[in-house]
Amino acid sequence: MSNLLEFLRDLAIDPARLTEFVADPNRAMDHSALDPLGRRVLFGGSEGAMWEHLRGRQVQLPDPPRVTLPEKPGALVVVGTGIRTVGQVTLAAIAWIRSSSAVHYLVADPIAEAVIHYLNPAAVSLMGHYSDGGDRKASYDAMVGQILASVRLGHRTCAVFYGHPGVFAFPSHESIRQARKEGYSAMMLPAISAEDCLFADLGIDPAVNGCQSYEATDFMVHDRSVDTSSQLVLWQVGVLGDRTFRKDGYDVDRLFPLLVQKLTRLYGAEHEVTIYESIILPCFLPRVQKVKLRELDASHVQAHSTMYVPPGRDRVVNAEFAKAMGVVLDKKGA
Numbered sequence: 021m022s023n024l025l026e027f028l029r030d031l032a033i034d035p036a037r038l039t040e041f042v043a044d045p046n047r048a049m050d051h052s053a054l055d056p057l058g059r060r061v062l063f064g065g066s067e068g069a070m071w072e073h074l075r076g077r078q079v080q081l082p083d084p085p086r087v088t089l090p091e092k093p094g095a096l097v098v099v100g101t102g103i104r105t106v107g108q109v110t111l112a113a114i115a116w117i118r119s120s121s122a123v124h125y126l127v128a129d130p131i132a133e134a135v136i137h138y139l140n141p142a143a144v145s146l147m148g149h150y151s152d153g154g155d156r157k158a159s160y161d162a163m164v165g166q167i168l169a170s171v172r173l174g175h176r177t178c179a180v181f182y183g184h185p186g187v188f189a190f191p192s193h194e195s196i197r198q199a200r201k202e203g204y205s206a207m208m209l210p211a212i213s214a215e216d217c218l219f220a221d222l223g224i225d226p227a228v229n230g231c232q233s234y235e236a237t238d239f240m241v242h243d244r245s246v247d248t249s250s251q252l253v254l255w256q257v258g259v260l261g262d263r264t265f266r267k268d269g270y271d272v273d274r275l276f277p278l279l280v281q282k283l284t285r286l287y288g289a290e291h292e293v294t295i296y297e298s299i300i301l302p303c304f305l306p307r308v309q310k311v312k313l314r315e316l317d318a319s320h321v322q323a324h325s326t327m328y329v330p331p332g333r334d335r336v337v338n339a340e341f342a343k344a345m346g347v348v349l350d351k352k353g354a
Contacts, residue, residue: 098192101180101182129300232252248331251329257279293310
């Protein structure tokens with residue numbers, strides 16, 4: 021095994037090693053005694069050359085690219101805790117939370133909060149920007165302001181969000197957009213989202229029949245062309261039509277029947293949907309409740325409920341394109 025391969029293997033499985041590398045790559049390479057060739061391959065600017073080297077082949081290395089320092093000392097990295105904090109926080113997220121000089125977080129459970137403070141005791145919550153009954157957009161703008169203030173002070177800032185930081189998370193995207201606009205380095209790292217958990221827990225493959233995904237309020241107020249031969253996922257059905265933050269839950273009794281009515285027109289009253297809620301700990305089971313549309317009402321959902329609607333009809337085959345592509349399909353188009 022090459023010296024470089026051992027080095028990268030350790031970064032992949034050891035949070036402490038990765039934290040050191042994120043904080044100071046040169047120091048991490050010195051501690052691991054990474055040989056000069058490995059360093060040149062790693063920072064040579066050619067991913068293809070690195071793979072060839074790792075496979076034990078001779079490579080022609082380009083001249084190392086010039087390292088350009090950011091114009092401003094502040095920087096932003098946005099990470100996520102995953103939906104189930106226990107077991108879903110990535111090594112990369114751990115490394116950035118540990119090594120950042122300022123950490124700001126918005127998470128949904130005390131476990132995630134405890135993990136963040138363990139990794140970086142100086143971490144500061146964004147939750148205080150919410151006000152009961154207040155407009156969520158105003159709260160999000162205040163969160164962005166707090167994150168950007170840290171970056172402008174020159175801090176290497178890590179913003180931590182529940183789940184995937186780029187899914188249903190306006191402050192994360194807006195913070196990155198504004199930071200880049202002001203000339204700061206800013207990036208987002210992926211994490212496990214509620215959709216990932218849904219696919220796993222319900223045994224759904226989005227490639228089978230395709231998959232449409234809408235926020236429930238958006239689904240209602242816009243004229244969407246729904247393909248009922250495809251799978252449909254509706255998010256935030258338990259906060260339908262409410263743009264405020266409510267710590268004690270949401271009342272959707274008045275609007276929820278409109279959603280059921282629209283789905284019934286598309287699929288029929290006997291069509292069965294699934295109400296899904298993920299879990300925080302691996303020792304529990306997710307909520308998976310199947311109910312026919314004629315029986316569905318607001319009592320079936322909570323603020324964090326997601327609705328999965330399976331296909332209501334078979335796919336229609338385009339015989340012309342199927343023939344041209346040499347694809348042989350059965351009667352159901354499979």
